[in-house]
Amino acid sequence: MLQALSNVLVTPAEMTAVDKDAARSGIDSFSLMRSAGTAVSAAALRLYPEALRFVVLCGPGNNGGDGYIAAAALADTGASVAVFALGDAAMLKGDAARARDAFALVPRPLDAYGPQSGDVVIDALFGAGLARDVPDEARTVIEQVNASGVPVLAVDLPSGIDGRTGEIRGLSFVAAHTVTFMAAKPGHLLMPGRARCGTLEIFDIGIPARLVADRAGDLHVNTPAMWEQHLGALDPATHKYKRGHLAVLCGGPVSTGAARLSAAAGLRAGAGLVTLASPAEALAVNAAHLTAVMLKEINNAAGLAAWLKDRRLNAFVLGPGFGVGKKARDFVLMLCGRALVLDADGISSFREGREQLFDRIAAEGGEVVMTPHEGEFARLFPDIAEDAALSKIEKAQAAARLSHAVIVYKGPDTVVAAPSGRAAVNVNAPPWLATAGSGDVLAGIIGAHLAQGMPAFQAAASAVWRHGEAGVVAGRTATAESLVESIAPLRGNA
Structure with missing residues (x-):
C-alpha cells in the first residue's frame, strides 16, 4: 500500500x-x-x-x-x-x-x-x-x-x-x-x-x-512518477529535427563559458539541435570552443526578432553569463510567449520592474521556467523571501502564482512549483553539486526538455532529477564540465 x-x-x-x-x-x-x-x-x-x-x-x-x-x-x-x-x-x-x-x-x-x-x-x-x-x-x-x-x-x-x-x-x-x-x-x-x-x-x-x-x-517528492508519462518526448531514437531546437543566448566576450555550459548540457540532454546566440564581439571566442553546438550572431533586439521568425526554434535559455541590464530585459520580454528558461542574470535584470515581466508571461502564455538560487529569489520576490512564516515550498508556490511561471527554487532541497500550486521537493542531489557552473548545466537540461515538448513543470522536475543523477555519476570531484558528460538517458521508475 x-x-x-x-x-x-x-x-x-x-x-x-x-x-x-x-x-x-x-x-x-x-x-x-x-x-x-x-x-x-x-x-x-x-x-x-x-x-x-x-x-x-x-x-x-x-x-x-x-x-x-x-x-x-x-x-x-x-x-x-x-x-x-x-x-x-x-x-x-x-x-x-x-x-x-x-x-x-x-x-x-x-x-x-x-x-x-x-x-x-x-x-x-x-x-x-x-x-x-x-x-x-x-x-x-x-x-x-x-x-x-x-x-x-x-x-x-x-x-x-x-x-x-x-x-x-x-x-x-x-x-x-x-x-x-x-x-x-x-x-x-x-x-x-x-x-x-x-x-x-x-x-x-x-x-x-x-x-x-x-x-x-498536490505536494510530492520529485521522483519519475511525477513525469514518466512524458518520457516519450525524450526518446533518443527520434529524428533530430523532431527533438527540438534549443537556443542559448550568450553575453559578452569575457563571460561566455556559462552559456556554453548550458548549450553543451542541452545537447547532451537530448535537444536535436542547439545554437548559441552570440554578439559579434564574442563570436571568435565561442567559435574556438564549439563543435556540435552551432553558432549564430545575434547583437540586439532587432536581430533576435528576425531570428524568431524561424518557428523551428522552440526553446530558449537566457541568463547564464548574459549580463544584467536593459538588453536582457528586452530579450526576455520578446521570449515570454515561447518555451523559456530564465536563469541567473536574466532573473536579476528584473529586480526593478518585475511586474512587467509577470504581466508579459501571463499575457503571452509561454512555458516559462525560472531557476533562482536563494539570492536571486530574494531579488525577484523580496516580499515572499522575507516572510518567515512560509516554508520553502510555500515560498516557491507563492512565487509561481505571482509570476505565472514554473519556479525552480534551487538549493540542497530544490523545490519545483507550478502556478497551479503543484510542487515537488527534490532529494537525489549530492552535496558536491554545489560547484561553479552547476546551475548553468541545469538550465541547459531544462531547456532540452522544453525543446523536446515536455510541459514546463514536468520539464523542470525531470531536469532537476536528471541533474542530481548526473552529480551522483560525476562523483565528489565533479566539475561543471564533468557534470555535462555524466548526464545519462532519462528513464522512468528510476
Whole structure:
C-alpha cells in the first residue's frame, strides 16, 4: 500500500486530518498507535542489536504514546529499557494514557536522564506536529544527547524540527534514523531539518491509502512518477529535427563559458539541435570552443526578432553569463510567449520592474521556467523571501502564482512549483553539486526538455532529477564540465 504513497508529501495538519478520518471510518485509533510504537521497537532492534540500553524519551502527547508502546515492546523482548517523561505522565489522556499504562514501570522525569555509553535514545518527545520552540527542560536533554554522540532514533521527526517548514525550533535532536508513518512530511525533506533526520523509514500502520490521498495536497517528492508519462518526448531514437531546437543566448566576450555550459548540457540532454546566440564581439571566442553546438550572431533586439521568425526554434535559455541590464530585459520580454528558461542574470535584470515581466508571461502564455538560487529569489520576490512564516515550498508556490511561471527554487532541497500550486521537493542531489557552473548545466537540461515538448513543470522536475543523477555519476570531484558528460538517458521508475 505504501507504494501508492511513495512520492506523496503530507503536512502535519493534513496528517492530523487523516488520523481523524481514520477514527471516523471506524478504525481503532489505539490500534494505530500500537502499530506505530511496534514499528519503532522493531526498527530499534534491527538497527541497534548491540545496544546496552534503550532510553525512550516520551512527550506529553501522542508522540509520547508511540514511545510508551515502543518501550513496552522492547521490554517484552528482554532488552534493557528506561523511560523518561517530559511533564507529568499521569496527566496523559486518551490513547497516550493507555500506551503509558502498557509500560509496566513508572517513567522517570526527563531531567533525570544523563546519556551513558551503550545507550540508544528513542526520541518520542514531540514529532512532526511541533510548531513552537522546544521548552527549556527538553533543550537541556537535547543538548546533552547531541554532545554525547549516542545514537538517536526519532519517532516521526526529530524533536525540535518543524514538520511543515523543516526549520529548527530553538534546538533539535540530530537523529541517525527517523521512523515516520504512512507518508513523509515536508520537514523530512526541507533543510535544515533534512540534515538532522538521518535515514528516513516510512511504515504502513494500517490507515487506508485512500484516506491519506484524499487529504494530501498536490505536494510530492520529485521522483519519475511525477513525469514518466512524458518520457516519450525524450526518446533518443527520434529524428533530430523532431527533438527540438534549443537556443542559448550568450553575453559578452569575457563571460561566455556559462552559456556554453548550458548549450553543451542541452545537447547532451537530448535537444536535436542547439545554437548559441552570440554578439559579434564574442563570436571568435565561442567559435574556438564549439563543435556540435552551432553558432549564430545575434547583437540586439532587432536581430533576435528576425531570428524568431524561424518557428523551428522552440526553446530558449537566457541568463547564464548574459549580463544584467536593459538588453536582457528586452530579450526576455520578446521570449515570454515561447518555451523559456530564465536563469541567473536574466532573473536579476528584473529586480526593478518585475511586474512587467509577470504581466508579459501571463499575457503571452509561454512555458516559462525560472531557476533562482536563494539570492536571486530574494531579488525577484523580496516580499515572499522575507516572510518567515512560509516554508520553502510555500515560498516557491507563492512565487509561481505571482509570476505565472514554473519556479525552480534551487538549493540542497530544490523545490519545483507550478502556478497551479503543484510542487515537488527534490532529494537525489549530492552535496558536491554545489560547484561553479552547476546551475548553468541545469538550465541547459531544462531547456532540452522544453525543446523536446515536455510541459514546463514536468520539464523542470525531470531536469532537476536528471541533474542530481548526473552529480551522483560525476562523483565528489565533479566539475561543471564533468557534470555535462555524466548526464545519462532519462528513464522512468528510476
